[in-house]
Amino acid sequence: MPELPEVETVVQTLREKITKQEITRIESYKPETVILLKPFHPFKAIAIERRGKYIIICGPHNEKIIIHLRMTGRLTESPSQEKFIRATIHTTKHALHFEDMRRFGRITFTINKKIDDLPGIIKLGPEPWNPILDKTFFLELQKSSQTIKSFLLDQTKIAGIGNIYADESCFHAGILPTRKSNSLQKTEASKLLYAIRYILKKAIYLRGTSFAHFIDANGKKGNNLEFLAVYGRKKSACFKCKTLLTHQKLQGRTTIYCTTCQK
Protein backbone atom coordinates (compact mmCIF):
# COMPACT_ATOMS: atom_id res chain seq x y z
CA MET A 1 0.00 0.00 0.00
CA PRO A 2 2.57 2.53 -1.06
CA GLU A 3 1.17 6.04 -0.68
CA LEU A 4 2.82 9.39 -1.32
CA PRO A 5 5.68 9.04 1.25
CA GLU A 6 6.56 5.54 0.11
CA VAL A 7 6.45 6.49 -3.57
CA GLU A 8 8.57 9.57 -2.83
CA THR A 9 11.12 7.34 -1.09
CA VAL A 10 11.24 4.99 -4.08
CA VAL A 11 11.70 7.96 -6.40
CA GLN A 12 14.61 9.28 -4.33
CA THR A 13 16.39 5.93 -4.35
CA LEU A 14 15.60 5.44 -8.03
CA ARG A 15 17.11 8.83 -8.88
CA GLU A 16 20.41 7.93 -7.27
CA LYS A 17 20.40 4.58 -9.00
CA ILE A 18 19.46 5.22 -12.62
CA THR A 19 19.63 8.95 -13.49
CA LYS A 20 21.54 9.57 -16.74
CA GLN A 21 21.52 5.88 -17.56
CA GLU A 22 20.04 4.45 -20.74
CA ILE A 23 16.77 2.54 -20.27
CA THR A 24 17.48 -0.22 -22.74
CA ARG A 25 14.28 -2.27 -22.59
CA ILE A 26 11.25 -3.26 -20.56
CA GLU A 27 10.78 -6.98 -20.27
CA SER A 28 7.24 -8.15 -19.45
CA TYR A 29 6.25 -11.51 -18.02
CA LYS A 30 2.55 -10.78 -17.50
CA PRO A 31 0.55 -9.25 -20.35
CA GLU A 32 -1.44 -6.94 -18.08
CA THR A 33 1.56 -5.42 -16.29
CA VAL A 34 3.27 -3.47 -19.07
CA ILE A 35 1.23 -1.20 -21.31
CA LEU A 36 2.96 0.30 -24.34
CA LEU A 37 0.88 3.23 -25.57
CA LYS A 38 3.70 3.95 -28.06
CA PRO A 39 6.30 1.49 -29.36
CA PHE A 40 9.16 1.40 -26.85
CA HIS A 41 12.58 2.71 -27.82
CA PRO A 42 15.69 3.03 -25.61
CA PHE A 43 16.25 6.45 -24.03
CA LYS A 44 18.35 8.17 -21.42
CA ALA A 45 16.66 8.71 -18.02
CA ILE A 46 17.12 12.44 -17.55
CA ALA A 47 14.72 12.81 -14.62
CA ILE A 48 12.67 10.72 -12.20
CA GLU A 49 9.56 12.41 -10.85
CA ARG A 50 6.61 11.69 -8.60
CA ARG A 51 3.04 12.89 -8.96
CA GLY A 52 0.54 11.54 -6.42
CA LYS A 53 1.30 7.84 -6.14
CA TYR A 54 2.81 7.67 -9.64
CA ILE A 55 6.50 7.34 -10.49
CA ILE A 56 7.56 8.90 -13.81
CA ILE A 57 10.86 8.19 -15.57
CA CYS A 58 11.45 10.93 -18.14
CA GLY A 59 13.50 10.82 -21.34
CA PRO A 60 14.97 13.72 -23.38
CA HIS A 61 12.38 13.51 -26.17
CA ASN A 62 9.21 13.28 -24.08
CA GLU A 63 9.60 9.57 -23.38
CA LYS A 64 7.77 8.68 -20.18
CA ILE A 65 7.62 5.48 -18.17
CA ILE A 66 4.78 5.72 -15.65
CA ILE A 67 4.81 3.25 -12.78
CA HIS A 68 2.04 2.67 -10.26
CA LEU A 69 2.90 0.24 -7.47
CA ARG A 70 -0.72 -0.13 -6.31
CA MET A 71 -0.70 -2.45 -3.30
CA THR A 72 2.25 -4.79 -3.40
CA GLY A 73 4.44 -3.44 -6.18
CA ARG A 74 8.18 -3.03 -5.63
CA LEU A 75 11.13 -2.02 -7.75
CA THR A 76 14.08 -4.06 -6.66
CA GLU A 77 17.35 -5.57 -7.85
CA SER A 78 17.03 -8.45 -5.41
CA PRO A 79 13.44 -9.74 -5.48
CA SER A 80 12.35 -11.81 -2.49
CA GLN A 81 10.41 -14.25 -4.68
CA GLU A 82 11.20 -14.97 -8.31
CA LYS A 83 7.61 -15.97 -9.08
CA PHE A 84 6.26 -12.51 -8.28
CA ILE A 85 8.42 -10.70 -10.83
CA ARG A 86 5.98 -9.26 -13.39
CA ALA A 87 8.42 -7.18 -15.43
CA THR A 88 12.02 -5.97 -15.56
CA ILE A 89 13.24 -2.50 -16.48
CA HIS A 90 16.75 -2.80 -17.87
CA THR A 91 19.27 0.00 -17.80
CA THR A 92 22.90 -0.09 -18.88
CA LYS A 93 23.93 -0.79 -15.28
CA HIS A 94 20.90 -2.28 -13.55
CA ALA A 95 18.06 -4.76 -13.87
CA LEU A 96 15.16 -3.33 -11.89
CA HIS A 97 12.61 -6.01 -11.23
CA PHE A 98 8.98 -5.08 -10.78
CA GLU A 99 7.88 -7.50 -8.09
CA ASP A 100 4.14 -7.49 -7.48
CA MET A 101 2.43 -10.33 -5.68
CA ARG A 102 -1.14 -9.16 -6.30
CA ARG A 103 -0.61 -8.04 -9.87
CA PHE A 104 -2.45 -4.73 -9.53
CA GLY A 105 0.60 -2.65 -10.40
CA ARG A 106 1.16 -1.19 -13.88
CA ILE A 107 4.05 0.10 -15.97
CA THR A 108 3.04 2.33 -18.89
CA PHE A 109 5.26 3.71 -21.64
CA THR A 110 4.18 6.65 -23.72
CA ILE A 111 5.47 9.78 -25.43
CA ASN A 112 3.99 12.93 -23.95
CA LYS A 113 5.46 16.29 -23.22
CA LYS A 114 3.68 17.19 -20.01
CA ILE A 115 3.58 15.00 -16.91
CA ASP A 116 0.17 16.37 -15.96
CA ASP A 117 -1.28 15.13 -19.27
CA LEU A 118 -0.26 11.52 -18.70
CA PRO A 119 -2.88 8.78 -18.29
CA GLY A 120 -3.99 8.51 -14.67
CA ILE A 121 -2.10 11.65 -13.73
CA ILE A 122 -4.37 13.89 -15.77
CA LYS A 123 -7.18 13.34 -13.27
CA LEU A 124 -5.15 14.04 -10.14
CA GLY A 125 -5.90 16.89 -7.78
CA PRO A 126 -3.12 19.11 -6.39
CA GLU A 127 -0.12 17.82 -4.49
CA PRO A 128 -0.62 18.31 -0.74
CA TRP A 129 1.98 21.13 -0.63
CA ASN A 130 0.57 23.04 -3.54
CA PRO A 131 -0.13 26.54 -2.13
CA ILE A 132 -3.38 26.64 -4.06
CA LEU A 133 -4.83 24.32 -1.41
CA ASP A 134 -4.55 27.08 1.18
CA LYS A 135 -7.37 28.72 -0.74
CA THR A 136 -9.25 25.80 -2.28
CA PHE A 137 -9.16 23.03 0.32
CA PHE A 138 -11.89 24.49 2.49
CA LEU A 139 -13.97 25.47 -0.55
CA GLU A 140 -13.76 21.95 -1.98
CA LEU A 141 -14.74 20.47 1.38
CA GLN A 142 -17.74 22.81 1.48
CA LYS A 143 -18.84 21.63 -1.95
CA SER A 144 -18.71 17.95 -1.00
CA SER A 145 -21.16 15.84 0.95
CA GLN A 146 -18.79 12.86 1.00
CA THR A 147 -17.37 11.73 4.32
CA ILE A 148 -13.97 13.20 5.18
CA LYS A 149 -12.47 9.76 4.69
CA SER A 150 -13.84 9.48 1.13
CA PHE A 151 -12.71 13.00 0.35
CA LEU A 152 -9.12 12.31 1.44
CA LEU A 153 -8.96 9.04 -0.52
CA ASP A 154 -10.33 10.78 -3.62
CA GLN A 155 -7.24 11.41 -5.77
CA THR A 156 -9.05 14.07 -7.79
CA LYS A 157 -9.44 16.23 -4.68
CA ILE A 158 -5.90 15.91 -3.30
CA ALA A 159 -3.23 13.56 -4.66
CA GLY A 160 -1.25 10.89 -2.84
CA ILE A 161 -3.22 10.03 0.30
CA GLY A 162 -4.23 6.39 0.90
CA ASN A 163 -5.74 4.50 3.78
CA ILE A 164 -2.84 4.85 6.21
CA TYR A 165 -2.31 8.60 5.93
CA ALA A 166 -6.02 9.42 5.67
CA ASP A 167 -6.64 7.90 9.11
CA GLU A 168 -3.42 9.30 10.56
CA SER A 169 -4.17 12.82 9.30
CA CYS A 170 -7.69 12.75 10.77
CA PHE A 171 -6.35 11.62 14.12
CA HIS A 172 -3.69 14.28 14.15
CA ALA A 173 -6.25 16.95 13.25
CA GLY A 174 -8.68 15.68 15.91
CA ILE A 175 -11.41 15.25 13.30
CA LEU A 176 -13.66 12.22 12.87
CA PRO A 177 -13.25 10.63 9.40
CA THR A 178 -16.97 9.81 9.48
CA ARG A 179 -18.00 13.46 9.31
CA LYS A 180 -19.38 14.98 6.14
CA SER A 181 -16.85 17.18 4.39
CA ASN A 182 -19.23 20.12 4.24
CA SER A 183 -19.69 20.06 8.01
CA LEU A 184 -16.14 21.28 8.66
CA GLN A 185 -15.54 24.78 9.93
CA LYS A 186 -12.84 26.83 8.27
CA THR A 187 -10.50 26.40 11.25
CA GLU A 188 -11.04 22.62 11.15
CA ALA A 189 -10.22 22.56 7.43
CA SER A 190 -6.96 24.42 8.10
CA LYS A 191 -6.16 22.02 10.91
CA LEU A 192 -6.77 19.04 8.62
CA LEU A 193 -4.62 20.42 5.81
CA TYR A 194 -1.87 21.21 8.29
CA ALA A 195 -2.12 17.65 9.70
CA ILE A 196 -1.94 16.10 6.21
CA ARG A 197 1.21 18.07 5.41
CA TYR A 198 2.79 17.34 8.76
CA ILE A 199 2.01 13.59 8.69
CA LEU A 200 3.21 13.15 5.10
CA LYS A 201 6.38 15.17 5.61
CA LYS A 202 7.28 13.18 8.70
CA ALA A 203 6.64 9.90 6.88
CA ILE A 204 8.87 10.99 3.99
CA TYR A 205 11.60 11.94 6.45
CA LEU A 206 11.27 8.45 7.97
CA ARG A 207 11.39 6.92 4.48
CA GLY A 208 7.88 5.51 4.50
CA THR A 209 5.76 3.00 6.39
CA SER A 210 6.58 -0.69 5.92
CA PHE A 211 3.37 -2.30 7.11
CA ALA A 212 3.46 -5.44 5.03
CA HIS A 213 5.27 -5.07 1.74
CA PHE A 214 6.96 -1.75 1.27
CA ILE A 215 10.69 -1.47 0.52
CA ASP A 216 12.53 1.23 -1.43
CA ALA A 217 14.59 0.71 -4.59
CA ASN A 218 17.57 -0.21 -2.40
CA GLY A 219 15.58 -2.91 -0.63
CA LYS A 220 15.32 -0.94 2.61
CA LYS A 221 12.21 -0.78 4.81
CA GLY A 222 10.72 2.49 6.05
CA ASN A 223 10.84 3.64 9.67
CA ASN A 224 7.40 5.21 10.10
CA LEU A 225 5.46 2.13 11.29
CA GLU A 226 6.08 2.71 15.00
CA PHE A 227 4.80 6.27 14.72
CA LEU A 228 1.32 5.34 13.51
CA ALA A 229 -1.38 6.43 15.97
CA VAL A 230 -4.41 4.59 14.58
CA TYR A 231 -3.77 2.70 11.34
CA GLY A 232 -3.36 -1.04 11.99
CA ARG A 233 -4.25 -0.56 15.67
CA LYS A 234 -7.77 -2.08 15.57
CA LYS A 235 -8.93 -3.20 19.03
CA SER A 236 -6.07 -1.31 20.66
CA ALA A 237 -6.27 1.58 23.11
CA CYS A 238 -5.68 5.14 21.93
CA PHE A 239 -2.13 5.92 22.94
CA LYS A 240 -3.20 9.43 23.95
CA CYS A 241 -6.30 8.84 26.08
CA LYS A 242 -6.48 5.03 26.44
CA THR A 243 -9.98 4.84 24.95
CA LEU A 244 -10.54 1.70 22.87
CA LEU A 245 -10.18 2.74 19.22
CA THR A 246 -13.27 2.46 17.03
CA HIS A 247 -13.18 0.70 13.67
CA GLN A 248 -15.62 0.95 10.83
CA LYS A 249 -15.66 0.42 7.07
CA LEU A 250 -15.89 3.63 5.09
CA GLN A 251 -15.82 3.46 1.31
CA GLY A 252 -14.87 -0.20 1.63
CA ARG A 253 -11.75 0.71 3.61
CA THR A 254 -11.09 -0.13 7.23
CA THR A 255 -11.12 3.14 9.13
CA ILE A 256 -9.82 3.52 12.66
CA TYR A 257 -10.33 6.49 14.95
CA CYS A 258 -10.67 7.61 18.55
CA THR A 259 -14.09 8.91 19.59
CA THR A 260 -12.52 10.83 22.48
CA CYS A 261 -9.66 12.56 20.66
CA GLN A 262 -11.54 13.13 17.41
CA LYS A 263 -14.69 15.23 17.10
Added chain:
DNA sequence: CCGTAACCCTGCGTGC
Protein backbone atom coordinates in the same frame (compact mmCIF):
# COMPACT_ATOMS: atom_id res chain seq x y z
C1' DC B 1 -23.76 13.75 -6.51
C1' DC B 2 -23.08 10.07 -3.25
C1' DG B 3 -22.40 5.42 -1.25
C1' DT B 4 -21.91 0.62 -1.90
C1' DA B 5 -20.16 -3.31 -3.99
C1' DA B 6 -17.81 -5.98 -7.34
C1' DC B 7 -13.61 -6.62 -9.76
C1' DC B 8 -8.76 -7.30 -10.37
C1' DC B 9 -5.18 -10.68 -7.19
C1' DT B 10 -2.98 -13.84 -3.64
C1' DG B 11 -0.81 -14.62 0.93
C1' DC B 12 -2.09 -14.97 5.46
C1' DG B 13 -4.74 -15.57 9.67
C1' DT B 14 -8.78 -17.75 11.73
C1' DG B 15 -12.16 -21.19 12.70
C1' DC B 16 -13.98 -25.69 12.15
Added chain:
DNA sequence: TGCACGCAGGGTTACG
Protein backbone atom coordinates in the same frame (compact mmCIF):
# COMPACT_ATOMS: atom_id res chain seq x y z
C1' DT C 1 -3.38 -31.17 9.18
C1' DG C 2 -6.16 -29.17 5.86
C1' DC C 3 -9.76 -26.91 3.99
C1' DA C 4 -12.99 -22.84 3.45
C1' DC C 5 -13.43 -18.27 4.17
C1' DG C 6 -12.61 -13.47 5.08
C1' DC C 7 -9.38 -9.82 4.90
C1' DA C 8 -6.00 -6.53 3.02
C1' DG C 9 -6.58 -2.55 -0.60
C1' DG C 10 -5.82 1.51 -5.23
C1' DG C 11 -8.34 2.48 -8.78
C1' DT C 12 -12.14 1.68 -11.98
C1' DT C 13 -16.77 0.63 -13.11
C1' DA C 14 -21.68 -0.48 -12.47
C1' DC C 15 -25.75 0.25 -9.98
C1' DG C 16 -29.36 2.19 -6.79
